[in-house]
Amino acid sequence: MRKIILAMSVSLDGYIEGPGRELDWHLVDEELHQHFNDELRTMSAFLDGRVSHELMAGYWPTADADPAAEAPVAEFARIWREMPKIVYSRTLERAEWNTTIKREVVPEEVRALKAQPGGDMAIGGPNLAASFMRHDLIDEFRLYVHPILLGRGTPLFPQSETRTALTPAGSRTFGNGVVLLRYTRSAS
Secondary structure, three states: OEEEEEEEEOOOEEEEEEEOOOOOOOOOHHHHHHHHHHHOOOOOOEEEEHHHHHHHOOOOOHHOOOOOHHHHHHHHHHHHOOEEEEOOOOOOOOOOOOEEEEEOOOHHHHHHHHHOOOOOEEEEHHHHHHHHHHHHOOOOOEEEEOOOOOOOOEEOOOOOOOOEEEEEEEEEEEOOOOOEEEEEOOOO
């Protein structure tokens, strides 16, 4: 069965973006970018909310056309274009680049998608991730903790009334100080 994996960059104090939605604190160097590419190229689909999809679609379709693009950037542009994408949005009218639009998260449909053959699926966007978490659909969490305290911004995890037990599945420290923390769902 395919897994749904939430992989997000986060500040040490738990924010995925600053108070003005800024991401300039992300320390994505060549080593980390190549790691992202190596992980994401094995996926079978990207699952995104509208905002995340529009951010990605605004840059990645042509990022490799820039002669100054570094090799990992050009490589990810190709990965992104070719990867099937499902965007969950009630307002998006159309999307290009191998994208299917779904109006809402239907847990039974997502479970059926997970049961199909193929690689794991990457979920992006805090609102979509929160919805998937409410429906108990995320199988693995990969948090890329950046060595910075933002003080405020958009938290990765919304407040919740439920507790979710996790099992450590590994860690890795990158040369730029980012630490990957991997967790899987604990058996109930």
